[in-house]
Amino acid sequence: MPVDLFTVGAGCLTWIPVAIMAVSLIQWMIAGDIDLPSGFLGLLVSIGLGTVAMRPPAPIHAPIALFVAIATVVVYPFLRGTMQKRELKNFEVDELERAYDLLGQQPMNPLPKFRVAKQLYVLGLHGHAIRIAEAVLPQLPKDLFTDEHRIWRQWQYTPQTPSMFAPISCSECGHRNDPGRTHCFQCGAPHLLNRFRGKIVPKTQGRKILAAWIALVIMLVGLPFAGNLPIGGAVAVVVACLLGAALVLFLAFRPSNEGATA
Ligand SMILES: [Zn+2]
Numbered sequence: 001m002p003v004d005l006f007t008v009g010a011g012c013l014t015w016i017p018v019a020i021m022a023v024s025l026i027q028w029m030i031a032g033d034i035d036l037p038s039g040f041l042g043l044l045v046s047i048g049l050g051t052v053a054m055r056p057p058a059p060i061h062a063p064i065a066l067f068v069a070i071a072t073v074v075v076y077p078f079l080r081g082t083m084q085k086r087e088l089k090n091f092e093v094d095e096l097e098r099a100y101d102l103l104g105q106q107p108m109n110p111l112p113k114f115r116v117a118k119q120l121y122v123l124g125l126h127g128h129a130i131r132i133a134e135a136v137l138p139q140l141p142k143d144l145f146t147d148e149h150r151i152w153r154q155w156q157y158t159p160q161t162p163s164m165f166a167p168i169s170c171s172e173c174g175h176r177n178d179p180g181r182t183h184c185f186q187c188g189a190p191h192l193l194n195r196f197r198g199k200i201v202p203k204t205q206g207r208k209i210l211a212a213w214i215a216l217v218i219m220l221v222g223l224p225f226a227g228n229l230p231i232g233g234a235v236a237v238v239v240a241c242l243l244g245a246a247l248v249l250f251l252a253f254r255p256s257n258e259g260a261t262a
Contacts, residue, residue, distance in 0.1 A: 007056055010066040014053030017072040022046040024080065028206070033083045038207045041248070045214045052221050060224045068217055075213045082206045093196045095119050100193050103182060110136035114148050116182050120192055121155065127164030128192060130155055131180035168192065204252070211252030215245035 022043055029039035053065035096119040102112040113136045121129035133152060142149050167176035171194040175186035184191040222241035226234035 007059070007062040010062040010069075011053040011056070014065040014069040015050050017069050017076065018046045018050045018053070021072055021076060022050075024076075024083075025210075028083055031087065033086055034206050034210070038210055038252070041214060042210050045217050049217055049221060058224055058228060060227070061221065064220050064224065068220055071213065071216055075209060079206055079209045079213075082209065086206070089123075092119065092122050096123060096193055096196060100182070100190050110139040111145075111148075113182060114140065116192075118151060123196060125168075125192060125195075126155075126158050127160070127166070128168065128179040130158070131165070131178075132182055135180055168195065171195070207252045211248045214248050218245045218248070 025034065025039050025042045025046065028034040029036055034042075049065065049068060052061055053069070056062045056065065096116070099112060099115040099119050103109075103116055106112055114133055117129040117133035117136075120132070133148075133155070137148070137152055140148050165179050167178050168191060169176050170184040170187060170189055170191040172189040172191070173184060173187040175184055175191075177185055177191055182192065183189065218241055222244070223238060226237040226241075229237060
């Protein structure tokens with residue numbers, strides 16, 4: 001029967017994005033890119049959705065599962081893009097931390113200082129990076145440090161704006177440090193590094209996209225169950241679905257400290 005074929009087809013098609021979603025969620029949880037509760041909830045919903053698609057409790061669930069599969073394909077690139085951005089930013093902040101460590105071991109060496117400048121530039125503090133680098137560049141002979149001089153030449157194409165060279169306040173003492181300093185003039189804290197410490201791309205962005213997807217799945221898969229039930233049960237299912245979806249969205253979108261650093 002064509003209905004059965006459609007049901008089977010929809011079931012198989014649903015599993016593909018659902019399986020990709022589930023595997024990615026596990027990877028993101030292991031890498032710490034998504035918080036564990038959100039990841040587990042997403043995983044449970046993914047597996048539940050796959051099961052509903054394979055053995056639809058009611059015929060209506062087959063097209064719904066297919067629709068959710070399409071929604072998953074739409075949502076997935078956004079979620080993945082958010083996770084990649086987060087991973088990359090965290091990597092660059094780690095690199096800055098390492099450059100500062102090296103500078104701490106060899107405060108008089110111009111090379112670690114240039115490395116700090118290079119990482120600051122990558123992280124978007126162009127003006128401060130340029131001022132730090134131009135102070136140490138004369139100590140790095142052109143013929144020996146070709147990479148450094150090449151990077152420096154590339155930086156010359158950066159459009160310069162006054163805001164790039166605005167002072168940056170120290171997180172420890174509040175002193176406003178002009179560009180050119182790797183450490184605070186007043187207290188010696190690594191004020192530029194502190195700007196990025198703990199300011200990693202928050203997990204909340206991925207969580208919000210995931211929550212919207214989970215809420216959609218709960219509504220679409222849960223609500224049709226109400227159709228086969230007596231009125232009391234139907235109302236209970238509808239209320240449970242609405243509450244469940246609202247709770248997931250509330251938990252993901254409520255303001256948090258982590259979100260404030262975005
Ligand atoms: Zn300070």
